[in-house]
Amino acid sequence: MRMRNKQRKSATLRCCGGSRCLTSVAIWSLLGCLLLLNLFSNVRHKATEYGESQLLASHHPLFRELQQVDEENIQIPPPRGKRSPRAEKRRPKRATTLVDEFLNEESQLRHIFFPGQESAIDPKKNNENDSYYYHPGRIWLDTDGNPIQAHGGGILFDKISRTYYWYGEYKDGPTYQSPQNGITRVDIIGVGCYSSKDLWTWKNEGIVLAAQETNETHDLHKSNVLERPKVIYNEKTGKYVMWMHIDDANYTKAAVGVAISDTPDGPFDYLGCQRPHGCESRDMTIFKDDDGVAYLIYSSEDNSELHIGPLTEDYLNVTSVMRRIFVGQRREAPALFKHRGTYYMITSGCTGWAPNEALAHAAESILGPWETLGNPCIGGNKVFQQTTFFSQSTFIFPLPGLPGSFIFMADRWNSADLRDSRYVWLPLIVAGPADRPLEFNFEFALWSRVSIYWHRKWRLSRVGWV
Numbered sequence: 131m132r133m134r135n136k137q138r139k140s141a142t143l144r145c146c147g148g149s150r151c152l153t154s155v156a157i158w159s160l161l162g163c164l165l166l167l168n169l170f171s172n173v174r175h176k177a178t179e180y181g182e183s184q185l186l187a188s189h190h191p192l193f194r195e196l197q198q199v200d201e202e203n204i205q206i207p208p209p210r211g212k213r214s215p216r217a218e219k220r221r222p223k224r225a226t227t228l229v230d231e232f233l234n235e236e237s238q239l240r241h242i243f244f245p246g247q248e249s250a251i252d253p254k255k256n257n258e259n260d261s262y263y264y265h266p267g268r269i270w271l272d273t274d275g276n277p278i279q280a281h282g283g284g285i286l287f288d289k290i291s292r293t294y295y296w297y298g299e300y301k302d303g304p305t306y307q308s309p310q311n312g313i314t315r316v317d318i319i320g321v322g323c324y325s326s327k328d329l330w331t332w333k334n335e336g337i338v339l340a341a342q343e344t345n346e347t348h349d350l351h352k353s354n355v356l357e358r359p360k361v362i363y364n365e366k367t368g369k370y371v372m373w374m375h376i377d378d379a380n381y382t383k384a385a386v387g388v389a390i391s392d393t394p395d396g397p398f399d400y401l402g403c404q405r406p407h408g409c410e411s412r413d414m415t416i417f418k419d420d421d422g423v424a425y426l427i428y429s430s431e432d433n434s435e436l437h438i439g440p441l442t443e444d445y446l447n448v449t450s451v452m453r454r455i456f457v458g459q460r461r462e463a464p465a466l467f468k469h470r471g472t473y474y475m476i477t478s479g480c481t482g483w484a485p486n487e488a489l490a491h492a493a494e495s496i497l498g499p500w501e502t503l504g505n506p507c508i509g510g511n512k513v514f515q516q517t518t519f520f521s522q523s524t525f526i527f528p529l530p531g532l533p534g535s536f537i538f539m540a541d542r543w544n545s546a547d548l549r550d551s552r553y554v555w556l557p558l559i560v561a562g563p564a565d566r567p568l569e570f571n572f573e574f575a576l577w578s579r580v581s582i583y584w585h586r587k588w589r590l591s592r593v594g595w596v
């Protein structure tokens with residue numbers, strides 16, 4: 131932003147004329163020099179920080195392991211059934227893509243995207259090393275041996291109990307197409323909650339915010355929509371505060387709901403919903419900054435832009451401050467994190483249950499301006515990278531004790547059977563220069579690269595955990 135100011139100054143310089151100009155030129159040149167000096171020291175400061183994180187990255191064995199990638203070579207099977215060459219000529223069939231195969235319930239490749247129970251990680255078999263690995267896309271079981279139901283969710287680390295809580299949509303009901311609008315859905319059951327001491331074994335804590343079965347006018351009536359619940363803790367009030375997308379079956383209500391609890395494992399009391407800042411709100415997340423200020427980020431204006439604004443001190447409402455970001459860019463599924471004073475965000479495009487390309491963004495101030503860094507996905511193959519590994523972002527969790535390392539949490543939606551949607555967790559690392567050169571950066575790496583590395587399986591070392 132400093133460069134923008136500088137350009138404005140040189141424009142002033144060009145406008146001047148006459149003899150008084152010489153003094154002006156001298157003063158402006160001096161100012162310009164000072165500005166450049168300032169800019170240079172700023173760049174050098176950034177470069178030093180960048181060097182430090184590189185040093186950390188290269189010296190930590192876990193970093194190197196997390197940065198490896200797997201490649202995927204998937205052959206699309208030939209279409210079933212014979213077609214006459216003449217018919218072929220008359221109506222050339224569009225080539226099937228991996229995304230078509232992913233969305234096709236009958237596809238022969240189904241097992242690649244949605245592997246069966248046999249290959250699931252089984253917490254009871256934890257004497258075998260393999261059981262400690264995350265297998266993105268496989269069925270993940272809780273400590274009772276049941277598939278985890280925490281879709282579109284996020285993790286809270288509770289400092290009081292030193293326990294991780296994973297909240298998400300509990301979708302263990304039948305998937306059906308709404309006869310009114312054709313939208314594929316599961317009735318609201320509630321918000322599921324799982325606890326863990328190691329981010330790997332998850333105990334089912336039950337449904338911490340339940341649907342309303344009979345009260346048809348209630349926001350949480352099962353015929354409505356509850357998506358993307360996220361929980362943060364408020365130190366001042368001692369309450370756990372949940373924010374979530376609340377909608378009607380037609381997605382016309384476009385609101386955001388709030389619930390609170392005295393304990394992380396609920397039950398949460400539902401307080402109500404609103405259109406924040408008077409605007410539509412669909413996909414959303416909340417982010418709590420180091421200074422205790424929390425923010426709501428939501429897709430608005432028919433999903434064409436994101437809005438971001440701080441919450442009140444009790445985290446129960448928005449304030450009047452709001453900024454519009456990525457206007458006209460149609461992004462959703464926002465997930466935020468912060469590293470070395472810089473804010474980062476991953477978003478997806480808007481293509482319903484179908485996967486699309488993720489983008490990483492960065493900002494020096496959380497309210498913006500936000501710059502787009504590019505697609506963070508590395509490995510798999512080109513289609514994997516262009517589809518966020520066939521998943522959609524939901525949350526980014528900082529790895530305790532390993533600065534610059536995060537768990538990227540995403541949902542692989544199974545639109546044929548939403549309860550069987552899978553979790554794609556992958557290492558996300560902030561290091562190295564951003565690959566898209568940005569405006570006004572003088573070729574210096576002012577932003578770091580955000581990378582999400584594809585692994586068929588990967589694990590966390592016990593070292594460095596809290």
Ligand SMILES: *[C@@H]1O[C@H](CO)[C@@H](O)[C@H](O)[C@H]1NC(C)=O
Binds near residue numbers: 259
């Ligand atoms: C588990 O890992 C250790 C050390 O990496 C190795 O010695 C052992 O053979 C492994 N066990 C199995 C069952 O793979």
Ligand SMILES: *[C@@H]1O[C@H](CO)[C@@H](O)[C@H](O)[C@H]1NC(C)=O
Binds near residue numbers: 348349
């Ligand atoms: C149904 O829900 C509405 C909205 O929350 C509430 O005002 C009303 O009291 C509820 N009715 C019953 C019978 O609980």
Ligand SMILES: *[C@@H]1O[C@H](CO)[C@@H](O)[C@H](O)[C@H]1NC(C)=O
Binds near residue numbers: 378
């Ligand atoms: C949804 O839209 C359909 C068709 O426009 C309409 O019949 C129905 O009443 C709407 N439902 C809700 C909950 O708004």
Ligand SMILES: *[C@@H]1O[C@H](CO)[C@@H](O)[C@H](O)[C@H]1NC(C)=O
Binds near residue numbers: 447448449450
């Ligand atoms: C939330 O704040 C808005 C103004 O920013 C106010 O109009 C509204 O009543 C507040 N809602 C609650 C539940 O306090």
